[in-house]
Amino acid sequence: MAKYLLLKHYRGAPAAVNDVPMAQWTPEEISAHMQYMQDFADRLEGTGEFVDGQALAPEGTFVRYDGEGRPPVTDGPFAETKDLIAGWMVIDVHSYERAVELAGELSAAPGAGGKPIHEWLELRPFLTAPPTITE
Amino acid sequence: MNEVLLRSLTPSVLGILVRRGADFAAAEDAVQEALIEAIRVWPADSSPSSSSQEPPVRDPKGWLVTVAWRRFIDATRADAARRRREELVEEEPAPGPAPGVDDTLQLYFLCAHPSLTPSSAVALTLRAVGGLTTRQIAEAYLVPEATMAQRISRAKRTISGVGVSPAQAGPRARGTFNQPGDVATVLRVLYLVFNEGYSGEVDLAAEAIRLTRQLASAIDHPEVAGLLALMLLHHARRAARIAPDGSLVPLAEQDRGRWDTEAIAEGVEILQAALARDRLGEYQAQAAIAALHADAPTTEETDWVQIVEWYDELARLTDSPVVRLNRAVAVGEADGPRAGLAALATLDASSASSVSRGHPVPRYTAVAAYLHERDGDLTKAARLYAEAAQKAPNLAERDHLTRQAARLNARLRR
Known part of the structure; x- marks a missing residue:
C-alpha cells in the first residue's frame, strides 16, 4: 500500500487541454465540476482509498525568521511565483499504476462546455516508514 | 483482562458463529462488536484488588460467543428483508463440536484470499483473525476510520462471492468457510503486516509474530x-x-x-x-x-561466505532483483568491493528493462555508493549517496544516505 499526493495547481503545471478560466464557465458547468470532485472523493472513500482532500486559497503569505527577539518577516503574495497549489487529495492505493489511473479520472473533471478539462495533476509518492527486513 | 489474550479468542469465536449458520460477513461484524463491548465493560485488571464492581470474567470465550451471537441475531432481525436468515436464527443453535484448529486455519486462508488486494487482505486479517478494531487498523495505516471500514467491508463482499455458494453445494455446505487460498498468500499477508507496518497504538510487528505463531500451531x-x-x-x-x-x-x-x-x-x-x-x-x-x-x-x-551461499539459494527460489542486489552486498563483504561491483553490474544489465520504466530496484544506488566507498572512490561514492538519498522511498533511509554523503564530502574537503 502506498500513499500519493495528487496536487492541483493554479499555476505552474502545463496548460490543460480545455483551458478556460472558471469565471468564464456557466454556473451549471461550475456546479457539474464541483459535483464531479465530490463524487470522486465519495467513490474513493467507498473503495477504501481516500485519505484526505483540501482546497487552498490562492493568496498566501511568505514568512521567515528574522533573528532573536524580532517578529517574523512576512512578504508576498508574489505575482511572479511560478508554482501555485490549488488543492490536494491524498490517496492510499495498492500500486503506482492505480494512482495514475485515479489521477487520470480526476483530471477528467468537466469544465467549459461540459467537456473534460484534461488538467495536469502532479502525482507525488509519500515517503513511507522504513521496512524492517532489508537484507 | 489482557487485550491480546482477548483478541486471541477471535478466530475460534468467529468459527463458532459460522458453524452455527451465520454467514461470514455478518458473523465477523458481530464478533467485532462483541470485542469492542468486552474492552468497554470488562475490568482492565480483574485481580481481587481491583476497585471495579465488575466480577472477573471466568469464561471469556463463552461470554464473547454469547454476546456475538446476540448481536448477530439483533442485526439479522433488524433486517426484515432477509427472511430466510430470520427463520434460521429462531432455531435454538445446536452446541455443536468445539471448533478448533481447522476453523482458525480456514479463516487465515479466507482473509488472504487471492481475489483480495494485499492491502485489503492485510486489513481483513488484522480484524477477523487478529481481533483489532477498525479504528486501530486505520490508525496503524494512517488512513481515516471511514476509509478503513469501507476497505474491510469491500473485502468481505469480495470473498463472500468466492468458492462454493451454499445453494450450489447444498445444505451441508452451510456453516463452513468458503474455499481457501493457499499458504503462500497467507504468509505474504503476514510478512506485509510485519515488514511494512507503521508505528501506532498497536505494535504491528508483535501482532504479525502473534498471528504467525498461531498459524504455525494450526498447520x-x-x-x-x-x-x-x-x-x-x-x-x-x-x-x-x-x-x-x-x-x-x-x-x-x-x-x-x-x-x-x-x-x-x-x-x-x-x-x-x-x-x-x-x-x-x-x-x-x-x-x-x-x-x-x-x-x-x-x-x-x-560468515559472509555462507551468507552468499544462502543468497544463491534465495536467487534460485525467487529470482528477484532485490535478492540479487543484497547478494552483491554480501559478495562485496566476502570477496571484496571489486567483486561486489561486478555482481552489481550483472544486476544492472538484467534489470535494465525495469529501470527504464522508472522503477529501479530500490537501494540500487545506495549499494553502489557503499561499494565504491569501500573501493576507495570517495568522490563517486559521495555523488551516489546523494543521488540515492533523492530516490530513497522513506525518510529514515533518506536521512541516513544524506548523512553518508555529508560524511564523505567533509572528508573530501580536508
Missing part, C-alpha cells in the same frame, strides 16, 4: 516456521535498530549487546527444525541469512 509447514523464525530474528534487533533520535542504525553499527538473545534462540531453534525437513523455501532461506547475522558476535566475524 505443520516448513515455510510457516521459516517466516516465524525470520520475524523473530529481525524483531530481536529492534532495540538496536533505531537510535534515540529516531534515525536508522545499519546492521554493521548496531550494538549487538542490545539484541534480544531469547528471541534469537527461539528463531534459530524454529529455523533448524524447519530446515531439517528438507523443503527449503524463500522464508527459510531469508531466516537463515538473518540467523548468520545474529550468530556473529561482531560485524567482522560475520
Whole structure:
C-alpha cells in the first residue's frame, strides 16, 4: 500500500487541454465540476482509498525568521511565483499504476462546455516508514 | 483482562458463529462488536484488588460467543428483508463440536484470499483473525476510520462471492468457510503486516509474530516456521535498530549487546527444525541469512561466505532483483568491493528493462555508493549517496544516505 499526493495547481503545471478560466464557465458547468470532485472523493472513500482532500486559497503569505527577539518577516503574495497549489487529495492505493489511473479520472473533471478539462495533476509518492527486513 | 489474550479468542469465536449458520460477513461484524463491548465493560485488571464492581470474567470465550451471537441475531432481525436468515436464527443453535484448529486455519486462508488486494487482505486479517478494531487498523495505516471500514467491508463482499455458494453445494455446505487460498498468500499477508507496518497504538510487528505463531500451531509447514523464525530474528534487533533520535542504525553499527538473545534462540531453534525437513523455501532461506547475522558476535566475524551461499539459494527460489542486489552486498563483504561491483553490474544489465520504466530496484544506488566507498572512490561514492538519498522511498533511509554523503564530502574537503 502506498500513499500519493495528487496536487492541483493554479499555476505552474502545463496548460490543460480545455483551458478556460472558471469565471468564464456557466454556473451549471461550475456546479457539474464541483459535483464531479465530490463524487470522486465519495467513490474513493467507498473503495477504501481516500485519505484526505483540501482546497487552498490562492493568496498566501511568505514568512521567515528574522533573528532573536524580532517578529517574523512576512512578504508576498508574489505575482511572479511560478508554482501555485490549488488543492490536494491524498490517496492510499495498492500500486503506482492505480494512482495514475485515479489521477487520470480526476483530471477528467468537466469544465467549459461540459467537456473534460484534461488538467495536469502532479502525482507525488509519500515517503513511507522504513521496512524492517532489508537484507 | 489482557487485550491480546482477548483478541486471541477471535478466530475460534468467529468459527463458532459460522458453524452455527451465520454467514461470514455478518458473523465477523458481530464478533467485532462483541470485542469492542468486552474492552468497554470488562475490568482492565480483574485481580481481587481491583476497585471495579465488575466480577472477573471466568469464561471469556463463552461470554464473547454469547454476546456475538446476540448481536448477530439483533442485526439479522433488524433486517426484515432477509427472511430466510430470520427463520434460521429462531432455531435454538445446536452446541455443536468445539471448533478448533481447522476453523482458525480456514479463516487465515479466507482473509488472504487471492481475489483480495494485499492491502485489503492485510486489513481483513488484522480484524477477523487478529481481533483489532477498525479504528486501530486505520490508525496503524494512517488512513481515516471511514476509509478503513469501507476497505474491510469491500473485502468481505469480495470473498463472500468466492468458492462454493451454499445453494450450489447444498445444505451441508452451510456453516463452513468458503474455499481457501493457499499458504503462500497467507504468509505474504503476514510478512506485509510485519515488514511494512507503521508505528501506532498497536505494535504491528508483535501482532504479525502473534498471528504467525498461531498459524504455525494450526498447520505443520516448513515455510510457516521459516517466516516465524525470520520475524523473530529481525524483531530481536529492534532495540538496536533505531537510535534515540529516531534515525536508522545499519546492521554493521548496531550494538549487538542490545539484541534480544531469547528471541534469537527461539528463531534459530524454529529455523533448524524447519530446515531439517528438507523443503527449503524463500522464508527459510531469508531466516537463515538473518540467523548468520545474529550468530556473529561482531560485524567482522560475520560468515559472509555462507551468507552468499544462502543468497544463491534465495536467487534460485525467487529470482528477484532485490535478492540479487543484497547478494552483491554480501559478495562485496566476502570477496571484496571489486567483486561486489561486478555482481552489481550483472544486476544492472538484467534489470535494465525495469529501470527504464522508472522503477529501479530500490537501494540500487545506495549499494553502489557503499561499494565504491569501500573501493576507495570517495568522490563517486559521495555523488551516489546523494543521488540515492533523492530516490530513497522513506525518510529514515533518506536521512541516513544524506548523512553518508555529508560524511564523505567533509572528508573530501580536508
